[in-house]
Amino acid sequence: MQRISAKLYVEDSSAVTPTAIIPVFHRWISDGAVEGLLIDVADYKHVPEGPGIMLIGHEGDYSVEYTDGVPAFRYERKRDRPSESELREQIHQVLRLTLIGANTLAENPDPHGPIGFRTDEVVVSIADRLRAPNTAENFESIKHEVEAAVAEIYGAVVETIERISEDARVPLGFRVRIDKAPALKELVGRVQTAAAS
Amino acid sequence: MSASNWKDALQGLMPDKLAHEIDIFQAQFELKRQGKIEDKVFAETRLRRGAYGQRYDNGQRHDGKQTRPLNFPCGDLTKGPDTVWDAPGMVRIKIPYGGMTPDRLEVMADCAEEYSDGILHVTTRQDIQLHFVHIDDTPDMMRRLASVNITTREACGNSIRNITGCPLAGVCKTESFDISPYAKAMMEFLLGHPDVQDFGRKFKPAFSGCDDEACGLVWMHDAGYVAKVNAEGQRGFKVVVGGGLGAVPHQAKVLSEFTPAEELLPQIQAISRVFARLGEKKNRNRARIKFLVAKLGIDEFRRLVEEERKTLPHDDRWTAFLKDIPDHFTKPLKDAVELTISAKDKPEGFDEWASTNLYKQRQDGYYVVTIALPLGDFTSQQARGLADVVRKYVGEDVRTTVEQNLVLRWVSEADLPKIYNELQAIGLAQGGANTILDLVACPGTDTCKLGIAASRGLAGELRTRLLGKYGELPEPIKKLHIKMSGCFNSCGQHHVADIGFYGNSRKIGNHTVPHFQVVLGGQWEHNAGSYGLACGSVPSKAIPAVIDMLTEGYLKNRQDDERFGAYIDRLGKKQVRELLKPFMEVPDYTEDPSYYTDWGDPREFTIGDMGVGECAGEIVSVFSMEASKAESIAFDAQIELEEGSFAKADELAYKAMVKAAQALVRTQFQDITDDPDDIVAQFRSRFYDTELFFDKYAKGKFAEMLFNRHDNPPASPDKDQAHHQIEEAQLFIEACYACDMRLSASPIGGGV
Numbered sequence A: 001m002q003r004i005s006a007k008l009y010v011e012d013s014s015a016v017t018p019t020a021i022i023p024v025f026h027r028w029i030s031d032g033a034v035e036g037l038l039i040d041v042a043d044y045k046h047v048p049e050g051p052g053i054m055l056i057g058h059e060g061d062y063s064v065e066y067t068d069g070v071p072a073f074r075y076e077r078k079r080d081r082p083s084e085s086e087l088r089e090q091i092h093q094v095l096r097l098t099l100i101g102a103n104t105l106a107e108n109p110d111p112h113g114p115i116g117f118r119t120d121e122v123v124v125s126i127a128d129r130l131r132a133p134n135t136a137e138n139f140e141s142i143k144h145e146v147e148a149a150v151a152e153i154y155g156a157v158v159e160t161i162e163r164i165s166e167d168a169r170v171p172l173g174f175r176v177r178i179d180k181a182p183a184l185k186e187l188v189g190r191v192q193t194a195a196a197s
Numbered sequence B: 001m002s003a004s005n006w007k008d009a010l011q012g013l014m015p016d017k018l019a020h021e022i023d024i025f026q027a028q029f030e031l032k033r034q035g036k037i038e039d040k041v042f043a044e045t046r047l048r049r050g051a052y053g054q055r056y057d058n059g060q061r062h063d064g065k066q067t068r069p070l071n072f073p074c075g076d077l078t079k080g081p082d083t084v085w086d087a088p089g090m091v092r093i094k095i096p097y098g099g100m101t102p103d104r105l106e107v108m109a110d111c112a113e114e115y116s117d118g119i120l121h122v123t124t125r126q127d128i129q130l131h132f133v134h135i136d137d138t139p140d141m142m143r144r145l146a147s148v149n150i151t152t153r154e155a156c157g158n159s160i161r162n163i164t165g166c167p168l169a170g171v172c173k174t175e176s177f178d179i180s181p182y183a184k185a186m187m188e189f190l191l192g193h194p195d196v197q198d199f200g201r202k203f204k205p206a207f208s209g210c211d212d213e214a215c216g217l218v219w220m221h222d223a224g225y226v227a228k229v230n231a232e233g234q235r236g237f238k239v240v241v242g243g244g245l246g247a248v249p250h251q252a253k254v255l256s257e258f259t260p261a262e263e264l265l266p267q268i269q270a271i272s273r274v275f276a277r278l279g280e281k282k283n284r285n286r287a288r289i290k291f292l293v294a295k296l297g298i299d300e301f302r303r304l305v306e307e308e309r310k311t312l313p314h315d316d317r318w319t320a321f322l323k324d325i326p327d328h329f330t331k332p333l334k335d336a337v338e339l340t341i342s343a344k345d346k347p348e349g350f351d352e353w354a355s356t357n358l359y360k361q362r363q364d365g366y367y368v369v370t371i372a373l374p375l376g377d378f379t380s381q382q383a384r385g386l387a388d389v390v391r392k393y394v395g396e397d398v399r400t401t402v403e404q405n406l407v408l409r410w411v412s413e414a415d416l417p418k419i420y421n422e423l424q425a426i427g428l429a430q431g432g433a434n435t436i437l438d439l440v441a442c443p444g445t446d447t448c449k450l451g452i453a454a455s456r457g458l459a460g461e462l463r464t465r466l467l468g469k470y471g472e473l474p475e476p477i478k479k480l481h482i483k484m485s486g487c488f489n490s491c492g493q494h495h496v497a498d499i500g501f502y503g504n505s506r507k508i509g510n511h512t513v514p515h516f517q518v519v520l521g522g523q524w525e526h527n528a529g530s531y532g533l534a535c536g537s538v539p540s541k542a543i544p545a546v547i548d549m550l551t552e553g554y555l556k557n558r559q560d561d562e563r564f565g566a567y568i569d570r571l572g573k574k575q576v577r578e579l580l581k582p583f584m585e586v587p588d589y590t591e592d593p594s595y596y597t598d599w600g601d602p603r604e605f606t607i608g609d610m611g612v613g614e615c616a617g618e619i620v621s622v623f624s625m626e627a628s629k630a631e632s633i634a635f636d637a638q639i640e641l642e643e644g645s646f647a648k649a650d651e652l653a654y655k656a657m658v659k660a661a662q663a664l665v666r667t668q669f670q671d672i673t674d675d676p677d678d679i680v681a682q683f684r685s686r687f688y689d690t691e692l693f694f695d696k697y698a699k700g701k702f703a704e705m706l707f708n709r710h711d712n713p714p715a716s717p718d719k720d721q722a723h724h725q726i727e728e729a730q731l732f733i734e735a736c737y738a739c740d741m742r743l744s745a746s747p748i749g750g751g752v
């Protein structure tokens, strides 16, 4: 797929100031704090409901973005990995990096205090208008892959999964709500162990 | 969807020629991988197709502490000299006269989302740019754009660039006629034309509907066209050539007071041939047409163009387009209906927005709506929302502007509150269009390889500050234009702003401090009728305070309705310099380290990412002392220029250059004499012939300015010449500073 992304919303919008994210992302580059080749920080905080502050990478971009009006942590995979041939595996990896990235930010010693993320709602998007245009059929068929990838990591039941938009121009998107979702730290513990094993 | 790739999926939707060209472009990737295409050739191929390089694409980046390699998986594979294949690049999409349609907007939005970072950026020449694009994605992206008849071809490279035009064309109150179909015809005629393939440098045309307003900025373009109707009612253009901003700004010269519309295309063809034949090819720093016009003189240039015109073989396309020119190039979708809404039913904020973002069209009952984009950026999601608004209220037409905004035309008065609400819902109803809030900035160090200082960082900071107090700003201040560029190349068009800035840097102790040169009193009106002059370099972090000082002074001391430019002229550069002086101080690093970082970028400032080594050594204080003398001589030259003593101004500017050269020579040869011949000769052998003076991009450009003036002193320089000499002196001095900085530096960190 051209682009696959996942995002988590913050618990408290007022805990996030975009300006404070910029030095954090720069530090991530210096420290190699998250996976992937990290290139630069792009500042779009002036754009209303925009991509916010982005950490541009080679394999994917991390961001604290505002596209739904509320700050969210997002990871978007830009390049397929040859080793991940199955869509479910690709979604799994994107979720994994989203969780780890969000947790790295949550644990960041930020002057504005810790940022918490809700884990009971995840948004997965696929921007690939050639292979996965936003149609009802594609939603139905890919939904199971998304559900399975989420359930696997969460070890919990997916409560609902909604199509984000019926506008065919918008990327295919899934809003996933999870019942009794484990906390971020626990989820990260799982994906890290899974990756190590 | 059955096709497994875009090439098959879009078969039949792309114009054959474009489709074929894109296939060839893609095939060249494979040849490049196999080492069968040279780096330089591949780079030019890519540039001509609109795929530009971007900062850090040499595979390294300074993180504030050290330069680190960016280990892209492609290894040694490059897409140009010193340009790593995998490194993200910029794609420039050509938008002739800024004209877009909802369909095109949507495809660009798709491309931004799938290949870039979800942001569409409007440039100061009405193009759309996408950043952080991988070269492997560009052929598919070009196919998708081609399917709605958009090309990135010749958006970069040495060819005819985008043709700009007033966004109000067809609806403006002061225009002679709608220039859009003429600009479109010229674009179509010249795209890929054999006569425009052999330029030494890029060529940028612009169209304007009238003389007085700023929209077309024709005087700062390689070729500018102002619509005119002659006494017989015939349509045509006043044609000016040889203008340009860049390092040395030139005002264009009048080639013809009236060129009939029938002659528009053959004339540009003749101009192109003369430029291709006589324009400089070897030295790209003197290759723009402005240098040719300056060298030949406008009369000789005109004669050559007229001669050339006579020899051109007839081409039906010269006049074919005239038959199709409709009376109204764009028409309203809806009838003009008066707005009868009562005050209490008006949406909140509507009146304030309407006071700055609406323009009453020539046609009764219709308005132009300006969508003010912060720093020229909007998202894919906003682009789709906008496409809906366009279809619903105006049909087809939405345009980009040189102020990095968008406009909707032919909006019926009754629809204004509804449009406002709908734009508000997609975050596109920001007020303050064409006011001090409407800042213009080139990409600067965010993405441009040549950037020295963070023009977008500065613009973002100023915007935040101005937004906070916009309501209380007095009217004369609201009306000011502020523009900034990240370096002297002037992509942000700072020369034509009331208050302009361009980035440079100064070495203080062991550190480098980002600065902006303050350029005041440029004119936006009359199609960029006059340029501002540099008044002094101020640390980036002091710029907001400089703006406060300048605007407060203007408010307090202006006479009657005096414009800002006139006020600055009245004060004189000397006085302005005095005003700036207190802001030029840089506090010690230990006292205020914030001065040593740039706006929006917490890394300790460096110019290392431009390809120049980092500095850690001691400064050569002898150099700084002498170089600052050179600066003050250059400053005196400006004073002479203001007082109308052009010969003196020219002479002083030259002396300033010699002084700066001497300062540099002294770092190697303590006993250098004061004799200019001696200094220039020493400078040449020690710094030019050895290429020590050369920087990665400008090479020997600025040294040649010194040699030129030394070898060919003008007999009786006029105002233009004196002005250029001063600009050149300033650039030369800057380059001496940069050279000293490089030479006194010892590279640190890996990979330099």
Ligand code: HEM
Pocket (backbone or CB within 6 Å): B052, B053, B054, B122, B123, B124, B125, B129, B204, B220, B221, B243, B244, B245, B246, B247, B288, B441, B442, B443, B447, B448, B449, B450, B489, B490, B491, B492, B493
């Ligand atoms: C890699 C990035 C870029 C490079 C290397 C670059 C280089 C240059 C150079 C060398 C000049 C001076 C040309 C001359 O007059 O001789 C120039 C002028 C200019 N560029 Fe760029 N540029 C870049 C990006 C941009 C961007 C992103 C924009 C638009 C936002 C832009 C718009 C302009 C304009 C408007 C001018 C000057 C006006 C004129 O003479 O037409 N450039 N650029």
Ligand code: SF4
Pocket (backbone or CB within 6 Å): B442, B443, B444, B445, B448, B449, B450, B451, B452, B455, B485, B486, B487, B488, B489, B490, B491, B492
């Ligand atoms: S003015 Fe300089 S920094 Fe800005 S875009 Fe042009 S070349 Fe780059």
